[in-house]
Amino acid sequence: MDTAEIETKVIQFIATKVENLDTSTINRSSKFEELGLDSMDTIQLLFDAEDAFGINFDSEEAKGFTSVGDIISYIENHQAQASS
Amino acid sequence: MRVIVTGMGVVSPIGIGTDQFWSAAVNGISGIKKITSFDASHLRSQIAGEVNEFNPASFLSPKYIEQTDRFTQLALLAADLALEDAGGLGAYAPQRVAISIGSGMGGFATFESSALRKFRNQPVPPFTVPRTMANSAAAWIAIKHRLKGVNLTCSTACSSGANAIGMALDLLRSGRADAVIAGGAEACVLPLTMNGFEILHALTTSSNGDPARASRPFAKGRDGFVMGEGAGILILEREEQATRRGAKIYAQLAGYGQACDASHIVMPDMEGQVAAMRGALDDAGMDPDSIDHINAHATSTPLGDIVETRAIKNLFGDRARHIAVNATKSMIGHSVGASAAIGSIATIMALHTGTIHPTINLEEADPECDLDYTANHAQQKHPRTGLCNAFGFGGNNASILFTTLNEGRD
Structure with a gap:
């Protein structure tokens, strides 16, 4: 899933x-x-993302998330890891 | 001081809203069909009274839908309808409006789906607990309508809705509230829950091919109840305040009786049922000869309908044969904690319209069931008083008494 698709899903x-x-104001x-x-x-939100993207958030790391970008970056990194 | 009913909301397998529900009930329409919400092929009882027309997205935002179980959603719609019917409760301070809801199983749809995920080692949804807890329906009605008064939930299996309405009567009499949103909600047409009732031989298994004829209270050859779902909500107020705000009045809630069998956890007991009905009469200051109508608990189990018949004959004596008895469950199945709330609405409508809805599927009665059950066709009886019975697991017996405004003491 590319970045634009991940962003769209998370915003949904x-x-x-x-x-x-x-x-439209969310970035x-x-x-x-x-x-x-x-x-x-x-x-x-994290639960929804885990189900949709097939990843698991590290709960300690997830506690530090404050923005939409934090979640999207985590998903991007872990999807990349999963496919590499 | 009299407590009166000023609004009603019902969500049932035979209609959403009192008009649709009552029209179907009077015409003897069955709401029992093949289960559609899950694959029931592994169950011996594959039919139910589901509210197929119910669409939460038609009145709830995605946030509400995500955070609520189906039983809460059914309760929210019934409460919206009841409040609209009552013309709103804006005349009262939010702190003086109470909520009293009954549910036997609470958010069991959420429980069952989350448990399944857990056993498959999948993450458990974060709202598992707040959606499952039995008081979530009462809490969400409060949140949606910003009502800050007493907020109670009663969970006494199949009598939950009746006790919730009885508790509301007590709240109004004691002055703890000026108005109460009271009733019951249940959504347990679910694989595990139905399997659990099935193991107890409580569900009918003989009519999967003919669902509309499966629920047949008092009939010869009946073999268990049909699972149902739904919600029924009443708006209750003290007469003086309701009159002052110009509310319409459907009926008086005149009495509430409660008794525990203290004998068996699931088998019914005649004495407890008699005590509950007598309690409702005593509470209203009325004698057995003044009762015209009984909306029976009547689930269509072989034993339950006989015991209730005996209880009615024991308490009412010769009068019993002159009472118009009926069974709402013959059309909608058994919606557990919602059943007596929906039965109450049927009782109130009988007083309000003069019509007793039929008990359908009663071509031949069980010889041990020998009262006037309003078999198959509605009757114009113009009842002035009506009891609604509810007998639950735990030996929990409740009976509530409604009257027209001309009956009962002040």
Whole structure:
């Protein structure tokens, strides 16, 4: 899955967690807090991504995620590892 | 002080909304079909009363859908319909509006799917616990409508909905609340749950090829209940305050009786059922001769329908043969914790419209079931009083008494 596809998927998952969110404003630098994602929403987001991309987030590393880009970069790196 | 019903919402296999539900019930329409929500070919009972028309996306945002089990979604829709019917409860402070919901199994759809993932070594969804917990329906109704009063959940198996309505009566009498959203919700047409009931020989297995005739309370040859799902919600208020805000009034909730068999965990006991019905009468200050109608628990199990018949005859004596009894479950199956809430709506509609809906599939009654069960056709009886019975596992017996406004004490 290329970067654009990963971004689209992650943004779709975020859209199901916040009421009336304008998804066109979401980019890699968007912070979870700014988007209105609470800690439960973030855990659910990681779960969605694990299922969709067939990866497992390292829970210690995932605790440090604060932005959309953090998740996307992790997925990119681990998909690359899985296929190399 | 009288407690009255000012709004109703129902989500059932024979209709969403009171009008659709009642029209189907009066016409004896069965909502029992082959199970569609999962592959039931491994079960001996492959039919159920599912709410096939229900679409959570039609009224809930993706966030709500992701965070709620189906039983909560059914409850949310029934609550929306009831509140709309009552014209809203904006006349009351949010802290004075209580919620009292019954559910036997809670979010078991979530439990079953998360358990399956766990046993397959897949990650467990983060909302597994908040979706499964029995009080999630009451909590989400509060969140959706910003209602901050007493928030209770009753889980007493098949009588959960009746007890939740009884608890609401107590809340209004004690002054803990000015209005209560009360009822029950259940969504357990599920592989593990149905297998569990099947092992107890509680479900019918003889009618997979003829679903509409599978649920036949009081009929000769019945062989168990049909699993159902749904939700029923009432809006309850004190008469004086409801009248002041100009609410329409369907009926009075006049009494609530409760008793435990304290004998067997799943077998019914006549004495406990009699005690619950008598308790409801005593609570309302009424005598057995004043009862016109009974919406029976009547699940279509061989033993249960006989015991309930005996209980009615024991308590009401000669009067029993003049009471119009019926079984809503003949059309919608047994929706466990929602069943008595939906049965209450059927009882209230009987008082409100004068019509007793039929017990369908009753061509030939069991010789031990010898009351007037309103067989196969609706009857115009204009009842003034009606009991709704609910008897659950745990020997848990509840009976609630509704009357027209001209009946019962103040």
